[in-house]
Amino acid sequence: MPFNKALKPLALAISLGTLSLGAQAAAEQYFPLQSYRIGPYAAGGTGFFGGFIDYLQYVNANGGVNGVKLTWSECETEYVVEKGVECYERLKKGLNGAPAAATNPLSVGIAYATLDRSTADKIPLITINHGRTDSTDGRVFPYAFPLQLNPYSEVSAIVNYIGQQVGGLDKLKGKKIVTLYHGSPYGKETNEVLEKLAAKYGFALTLLEVPHPGNEQQSQWLNIRRIQPDYVILRGWGVMNPVALKTAQKLGYPTDRIIGNIWSNSEDDAAPAGAAAKGFISITTHPSGTGFPVLQGIKKSVVDAGKGNLADPKRFGTVYYNLGVVNGILNVEAVRIAQARFGNKPLTGEQVRWGFENIRLDDKRLKELGALGLVQPLKLSCADHEGGGAVRFQQWNGQEWKLISEWVQADRALLRPIIEASASKYAKEKGITPRDCAKEI
Amino acid sequence: MFYSEAGQFSTRYAADRRLFRLRRDRLGLGLLLVFAFAVVPQIGNDYWFSAILTPFLVLSLAGLGLNLLTGYAGQLSLGSAAFMAAGAFATYNFQLRIEGLPLLASFALGGVVAALLSLVFGLPSLRIKGFYLIVSTLAAQFLVPWALVKYGWFSNYNASGVISAPRLDVLGLDLSSPAGRYLLTLGIVVALAFLARNIVRSELGRNWMAVRDMDTAAAVIGIPLARTKLLAFAISGFYLGVAGALWAFTYLGTVEPHGFDLNRSFQVLFIIIIGGMGSILGNFLGAAFIVLFPLLLSNLAGLLLGGLIDPGQLENIQKMIFGALIIVFLIREPEGLARLWQQFRARLRRWPLRY
Numbered sequence: 001m002p003f004n005k006a007l008k009p010l011a012l013a014i015s016l017g018t019l020s021l022g023a024q025a026a027a028e029q030y031f032p033l034q035s036y037r038i039g040p041y042a043a044g045g046t047g048f049f050g051g052f053i054d055y056l057q058y059v060n061a062n063g064g065v066n067g068v069k070l071t072w073s074e075c076e077t078e079y080v081v082e083k084g085v086e087c088y089e090r091l092k093k094g095l096n097g098a099p100a101a102a103t104n105p106l107s108v109g110i111a112y113a114t115l116d117r118s119t120a121d122k123i124p125l126i127t128i129n130h131g132r133t134d135s136t137d138g139r140v141f142p143y144a145f146p147l148q149l150n151p152y153s154e155v156s157a158i159v160n161y162i163g164q165q166v167g168g169l170d171k172l173k174g175k176k177i178v179t180l181y182h183g184s185p186y187g188k189e190t191n192e193v194l195e196k197l198a199a200k201y202g203f204a205l206t207l208l209e210v211p212h213p214g215n216e217q218q219s220q221w222l223n224i225r226r227i228q229p230d231y232v233i234l235r236g237w238g239v240m241n242p243v244a245l246k247t248a249q250k251l252g253y254p255t256d257r258i259i260g261n262i263w264s265n266s267e268d269d270a271a272p273a274g275a276a277a278k279g280f281i282s283i284t285t286h287p288s289g290t291g292f293p294v295l296q297g298i299k300k301s302v303v304d305a306g307k308g309n310l311a312d313p314k315r316f317g318t319v320y321y322n323l324g325v326v327n328g329i330l331n332v333e334a335v336r337i338a339q340a341r342f343g344n345k346p347l348t349g350e351q352v353r354w355g356f357e358n359i360r361l362d363d364k365r366l367k368e369l370g371a372l373g374l375v376q377p378l379k380l381s382c383a384d385h386e387g388g389g390a391v392r393f394q395q396w397n398g399q400e401w402k403l404i405s406e407w408v409q410a411d412r413a414l415l416r417p418i419i420e421a422s423a424s425k426y427a428k429e430k431g432i433t434p435r436d437c438a439k440e441i
Numbered sequence: 442m443f444y445s446e447a448g449q450f451s452t453r454y455a456a457d458r459r460l461f462r463l464r465r466d467r468l469g470l471g472l473l474l475v476f477a478f479a480v481v482p483q484i485g486n487d488y489w490f491s492a493i494l495t496p497f498l499v500l501s502l503a504g505l506g507l508n509l510l511t512g513y514a515g516q517l518s519l520g521s522a523a524f525m526a527a528g529a530f531a532t533y534n535f536q537l538r539i540e541g542l543p544l545l546a547s548f549a550l551g552g553v554v555a556a557l558l559s560l561v562f563g564l565p566s567l568r569i570k571g572f573y574l575i576v577s578t579l580a581a582q583f584l585v586p587w588a589l590v591k592y593g594w595f596s597n598y599n600a601s602g603v604i605s606a607p608r609l610d611v612l613g614l615d616l617s618s619p620a621g622r623y624l625l626t627l628g629i630v631v632a633l634a635f636l637a638r639n640i641v642r643s644e645l646g647r648n649w650m651a652v653r654d655m656d657t658a659a660a661v662i663g664i665p666l667a668r669t670k671l672l673a674f675a676i677s678g679f680y681l682g683v684a685g686a687l688w689a690f691t692y693l694g695t696v697e698p699h700g701f702d703l704n705r706s707f708q709v710l711f712i713i714i715i716g717g718m719g720s721i722l723g724n725f726l727g728a729a730f731i732v733l734f735p736l737l738l739s740n741l742a743g744l745l746l747g748g749l750i751d752p753g754q755l756e757n758i759q760k761m762i763f764g765a766l767i768i769v770f771l772i773r774e775p776e777g778l779a780r781l782w783q784q785f786r787a788r789l790r791r792w793p794l795r796y
Contacts, residue, residue, distance in 0.1 A: 037753030038760075046753065076739065076756045081700055082496060085693060086736065089492040109700075112603050113693045117491075183590065185603045185697050209590070212699055311751055431608065 029065065029335055029346045030098035031056065031072040032091030034105040039078040040213040041238040043268040044320050048106055049074070050309040051324020054302050055332070057309075058294075061301040065335050066344040071098050077110060084110030085117075092121055101335055101352045102126050104327060108186035111144070118143045123349035124334075124356055128327045129154075129262045129285060130186060133193075137423035138357065138385040139434035143349075145356050145385045147330055148285050148376065151189040152419065153389040153410035154262055155233070158283060159197050161393055161408050162231050162259070173202035178224050180244060181235035183211045186263070190235065193418060200414075214240025221247045234260045234282075241269035242277070249276035256281060262391070266319035270396040278398040283391040283408075286326045286374060288401055290317035293370030294325065319401070326375050333359055333369070357382050357440070376407065382437035443789040460638055477627055482620045490619035491692075497732045498623075498630045499687045504712035504724035505637055506680030511710075512718035513641055514673035515653025516566050517574050520559075520581035521681050522705035527585055528555040528682025529689035529696055530595050533604045537597055544611055548629065548690075552682040558585070559678020566670045570656075582703055589698040596698075603697045606690040622691040629687065633680060638721050640676065649673055650719075681709075715770060717777025726778035730770075735763055 033052070036045035056070045064070060073095055075087035084105050094100050102124040105111055111127045115135070118125040119142065127135070128147045135144035149157075162177070163169035179194055181187035191207050198205035206227055208220045214236065221244075224232060232253065234244055241264045248258060260269065260282030267288065270277040290299065295317055302308055303316060315321055338347050338355030347355075361369075361378040369375075378387040389412045393405040427434055449464055451457035461467045485494065507521050532551030535542055542550075558581070565577040589595045589602070596602045609616040609625060616625045640646050648669045651659040660666050689696035708731060716727020738759045746755060774781050 035752070038756045042753065073743070074752050075743075076752070078756075081693065081697075086492040086496075089488045090740075093488075109697060112605070112695050112697075116605075116694050184699060188590075188602050212702075311753065429607070430605075 027067075027346060028069045028071040028096075028098035030095045030100050031070065031331065032088070032095075032100050032103055033072050033074045034077045034084050034087040034091070034103060034107075034110060035074045036077045036079045036107075038076065039080075041079045044238060044263070044266070045079070045106065046311065047266070047268070047315055047318060047320025048324040048327070050315070051321040051326075052104065052328045052331075053309040053324075054298050054321075055294075055325045055328025057302045057307055058298045059328075059332055061305075062297075065332060066339050068335075068339070068344060068346055070332070071095055077105065077107065079107050079109075081107075081109040081113050085113050088114045088117060092117075092123060099346050099348050101347065101349065102331055102356070104128070104331070106130075108132070108189065109184065112185055115141070115144060121349070122353070124353045126327070126331065126356075128323070128330065133189060134419050134422035134426060136384065136386045136419050137434075138382050139437055140423040140427045140432055141385065142435060143353060145380075147356075147380075147386065148326075148378065148388040149262060149391060149410075150386045150389075150419075151186075152193045152415045153386065153412060154283065154391065155190045155194055156197065156410035156412075156415055157389070157391045157408050158233055158259055158261065159194075159201065160411065161283075161405065163201070164408070166230070169201055175203040175231075176206070176227060176229040177203050177231050177233060178206045178208060178227060178229040179233040179235060180208050180210060180217075180220060180224070182214060182237045182240055183209045184237070186237065187235050193415070194233075196418065210236070210240055210244075213238060215243050217243055217247045221251045221253065224248075224253060225251050230257065232258045234258050234264045236260065236264040236269070240264075242272035245270070245273035245280055246276045249273075255279040256395070259283070259393075265394070265401075267315075267400070268318070268320065270401075275398065277396050280396045281393055281404070282396075282401075284319065284394050284401070284403075285376060285388070285391055286319065286322045287392065287394070287403060288317060288319045288322055292372075292374045294329070294374065295322070295370075297370060298325070322374065326371070329369055329371055329375060330356075330359065330378075333361070356380060357385070359387065382435065382440045443792065444786050445790050460635070460642075474631065477631075478624070482624060485620065485623070487619045490623040493733065493736065494623050495619075495626050495692045496688075497728050498626045499684055499692055500709070500712060500732060501725045501728040502630045502633060502687065503681055503684035503709045504716060504728050505634060505721065506677045506684060507709050508713045508716075508718065508720070508724055509637060509640070509649075509680065510673050510677035512713055512720065512723075513646060513653060514649035514670065514677075515656075516563070516670060516673055517571060518578040518674075518677070519575050519703070519706050519710065520562055520578035520585075521709040522685075522701040522703065523581040523585035524555045524559050524678045524681035525685025525688060525705065526589060526698055526701035527558045527678075528552055528685035529701070530589055530604065530698075531555065531682065532686035532690065533606075534595065534597075536607050544609060545629075548683055548686050551686045552679040555682020555685065556675040556679040559681070560671055560675045563671050563674025563678075566674065567667050579703075582706055586698040586701060603695055604689065605695040609690065626687050626691045629683065633683065634721060637680070641721070645669070645672060653719075711767075713777075715767065715777055717779030720777070720779035722782060723777050723779030726782065730778065734766065735759065738762060 033049055035049040056072060060069050075091055077084040077087050084107060092100055100123050104126045108130055111125060111131050125144045129149045131146035133150045133152045135141035135146055136150050163172055194205055210217055210220055236244055256279040258280055262283055265282035265284050270280055334352055334355035337358050338351045342351045357380055359378055359380045366372040366375055376388045376390050380387040389410040390407040392403055392407055394401040395404045444465055510516050510518055528551040531554035532547045535547040535550045562578055562581040566574055596604050648664045651664055652669050656666060712727035712731050715730050717723025742755050742759055
């Protein structure tokens with residue numbers, strides 16, 4: 001009877017699942033990884049989680065964090081929200097007694113769906129370079145961290161850069177900018193603030209949506225050809241990016257007028273478009289390259305030892321991989337800082353959150369970490385869960401990315417009131433009382 | 442031996458017409474409900490409530506909605522997810538815009554909105570049948586998410602078009618905990634499943650089956666085709682709408698229009714194909730298969746093979762195994778898991794005799 005046969009492994013899995021929770025407590029800090037290695041966004045997922053895991057291995061190879069070893073396990077989400085939620089619930093309890101430090105789903109949809117859960121379970125939710133913008137306000141969102149660069153800062157920096165290119169922000173008046181965005185919560189996140197910036201600087205803004213996953217963009221680019229914009233901001237993700245570049249070339253839009261955002265900035269976005277990508281500009285917070293001391297360290301103690309996580313070793317030092325490394329650095333740094341206060345032992349999510357809120361990365365510390373130039377200086381606080389807000393611009397020369405600008409800062413003072421207004425609206429809808437940051441130590 | 446009718450006599454017509462005529466059925470179902478309502482909340486943990494039981498129940502309800510339309514009334518549809526989306530967003534807006542409206546009333550109103558929408562998209566069924574009807578319901582699948590994205594009003598002008606659930610309060614009880622969400626879902630699903638079982642045994646249900654089996658013959662014997670078909674669409678839409686609202690509110694706690702894309706419609710369709718068309722129980726079996734099996738595979742793969750194989754390949758292998766299992770099940774029993782259960786019962790009845 002097939003049905004009976006089906007029940008046996010089910011019972012087995014249930015009993016195993018409960019057993020594994022009750023094992024002995026080890027002196028380890030656990031990272032639950034909601035990774036995605038298959039599906040349309042596998043390129044991003046394998047690179048990011050490869051870099052993240054390799055950095056954790058590197059830390060372990062050098063004795064862990066003050067003697068506390070790091071451990072992790074993966075659960076495949078395929079970038080699908082309900083799978084991500086399932087993985088969150090599966091992994092949040094920790095592994096063999098090692099408590100979970102923070103979750104890093106690398107998906108806005110999953111981050112949205114686990115936001116309330118993270119707050120209730122007191123586990124930090126890290127959305128590096130993406131996430132819900134108003135979660136920058138740590139008073140309302142105590143456990144969400146859009147580290148380095150939230151979506152509003154990202155577009156603000158792009159608009160500032162375009163302003164530099166046309167000779168000053170006042171010259172933006174009358175210019176035409178099209179934003180081509182991925183049809184997902186992530187893609188739509190910035191539409192509102194773009195409209196505000198358009199109203200402030202007087203440029204004409206057209207928002208065009210590309211349905212997920214974005215492998216058909218003919219009509220959007222025909223529209224762009226009709227509008228003849230001065231710049232196109234590409235807010236893409238995964239397969240949408242090379243398709244956009246190819247379609248642009250087919251319809252004769254100049255590539256060096258297309259500015260890719262933080263998720264359109266990897267080798268995997270530009271290279272598949274071949275010659276069509278040459279001249280494509282994008283922003284980055286984490287330059288590619290293998291020259292940084294921390295990457296050399298990973299190469300020596302992890303990759304050369306045959307333990308590297310990447311299936312294709314050629315991707316070592318690429319944009320997604322380096323972002324994973326940056327994410328690893330920030331997560332581990334938060335653990336280290338929290339240990340200084342709570343003791344050198346495995347910490348709870350609540351304690352690690354304190355660590356995140358007290359991240360202070362200056363040039364000196366970055367040099368110690370071997371990540372000077374790879375990570376921007378960061379200073380987080382109870383109220384500010386972002387910390388940085390600067391990007392550099394890079395251009396694809398057909399083979400690799402070349403940096404073409406210094407750090408361009410977002411207008412964070414302009415954005416903060418918008419973020420606070422949005423956060424307090426959320427707090428009201430949800431009945432949350434914002435924390436008083438003066439009382440946090 | 443088991444499930445034998447021997448000795449159970451109906452002495453009144455009412456006894457003959459009850460929902461479950463066999464005493465063992467009633468007893469078994471009663472025990473199951475007691476277990477689900479009273480025991481499971483005691484022994485379950487967050488993972489079981491939020492990641493397994495709640496989506497299983499919600500998808501069962503969605504399957505039930507489609508099964509009423511496709512399995513009983515014979516109208517093919519690929520718009521299930523669109524009606525779920527309509528229900529979810531309608532419920533959200535009723536909660537948001539009408540102060541003090543009870544949550545259950547919002548769910549019901551969300552279902553009604555989805556029912557009306559479904560009715561509109563059911564109109565072509567009066568003229569076209571089969572695969573052509575699929576195309577017209579497919580229109581709903583594209584139109585509804587598009588409208589929800591296009592007009593910010595539906596998501597209260599949220600920047601990214603994502604709605605998030607309000608507090609879950611029913612009659613003053615706070616049901617926001619995972620166990621509370623599970624109980625709320627369970628309560629609604631059980632009530633609607635009983636209602637569905639009643640409907641399919643009523644005159645309407647019998648009309649549906651007549652239309653399904655041959656609509657010309659049904660028209661000849663005096664069944665009003667238009668009314669019957671449209672009611673099927675509306676009632677199915679109501680069930681799907683409530684399922685969508687539960688998906689958004691008790692399961693994920695947040696939802697974006699693209700969470701209800703064509704893949705979700707296919708998922709619901711697969712549930713009823715695998716579970717069994719024209720069966721109430723089949724929806725639960727089908728949903729269990731679709732929800733639990735991938736999880737089981739993934740947990741087992743992690744335990745047995747974790748670290749041995751590249752994680753990406755491990756995922757692909759699971760997909761292959763799951764696909765192969767679907768094929769095996771459908772070859773062994775094309776009429777679905779519900780049919781297997783029936784055969785199992787028939788065997789029990791004869792046991793220990795073989796023939």
